[in-house]
Amino acid sequence: MTAKFLKVSCRDCSNESIIFSRASTTISCAVCGATLTNPAGGKAQLVGCNVVETLE
Ligand SMILES: [Zn+2]
Structure with a gap:
C-alpha cells in the first residue's frame, strides 16, 4: 500500500489542509x-x- 497525501477541506470552515494518509x-x-x-x-x-x- 502506498502512503499518500490528501488535500482535505474542513467541514466546519472549509479551510483546506494537506494531511498524510497514514497519519498516526x-x-x-x-x-x-x-x-x-x-x-x-x-x-x-x-x-x-x-x-x-x-496527491501522489
Ligand atoms: Zn476548520
Missing part, C-alpha cells in the same frame, strides 16, 4: 480547531473533513 496522530484544523482525522490502524480516519484531492 490526531490532526486538527489550523483555523477552527475541529478534529480532521483520528488514527485508526495505521491509517488516518477522516472525521471532520472531505477529501478534495489525492
Whole structure:
C-alpha cells in the first residue's frame, strides 16, 4: 500500500489542509480547531473533513 497525501477541506470552515494518509496522530484544523482525522490502524480516519484531492 502506498502512503499518500490528501488535500482535505474542513467541514466546519472549509479551510483546506494537506494531511498524510497514514497519519498516526490526531490532526486538527489550523483555523477552527475541529478534529480532521483520528488514527485508526495505521491509517488516518477522516472525521471532520472531505477529501478534495489525492496527491501522489
Ligand atoms: Zn476548520
